[in-house]
Amino acid sequence: MLTGPTRRIRNPRRQSSQPAGDVFQAVADPTRRALLDLLAEGEEPVNSLAERFAMSRPAISQHLAILLRTRLVRARRVGRERRYRLQPQPLEEIYDWVGLYERFWTAKLGALGEHLRKNS
């Protein structure tokens, strides 16, 4: 599951060359998860986001750029500032994957019940 490009996420310079939109990658980083948690509470400009992290504003912008590429956040311009907000729809991909395991084991445990009914 972890491919070569997946591991390169730690090097921000390489990120711009990545294809857009791996939602698993996007939430694999703790800073980006914290950003999403903050944005879940409402729209925020980049400055107020950056204030909450021990990180430079460009570093935060870099993370936001990745979230924008996956469409997990959307930006809009209000006056001189850009405000970011959460767009949760891409998270469906994670649900689908969780759901795959959920459905798999639920179906198998049902089949186990059926097997026990016939054989006990």
Added chain:
Amino acid sequence: MKRDLRFEVIYPNRMEDVWHALTDSGALASWLMENDFKPLPGHRFHFRSKSRFGFERLIPCEVLVVDEPRVLSWNWGDEGSVVTFRLVAIPEGTRLTLEHTGLKGVRGIALAWILSHGWVHKIEPKLPAVLANRGFGTDAL
């Protein structure tokens, strides 16, 4: 961070019968997947599944714990996750708990995050729908 899937089922069967269904290769084949399982710690085996497109997939596993008739666990697949069954005798029959833990890599992290965040459920109603869909199984992962 939570990174586990957990299921609990009560079967109206005796614990020994449930244990047999979990540890007998033929029984496992009938409800789970074709396999060369043996209830011996350290035994390496495979589950064989077919995708809906007919491709065969081998899931390499290794038996970790065989504590008859209470606990059975095995390593599951290349992801290094662990599947654990626990049985408890109750008046109605047997309570089985299944845990699939240690899902690794970016997917495991994403899963942990999803499972540990109440706000995700508030914003996005799809997960409860997924849970409600339990029972629509798939043979292939």
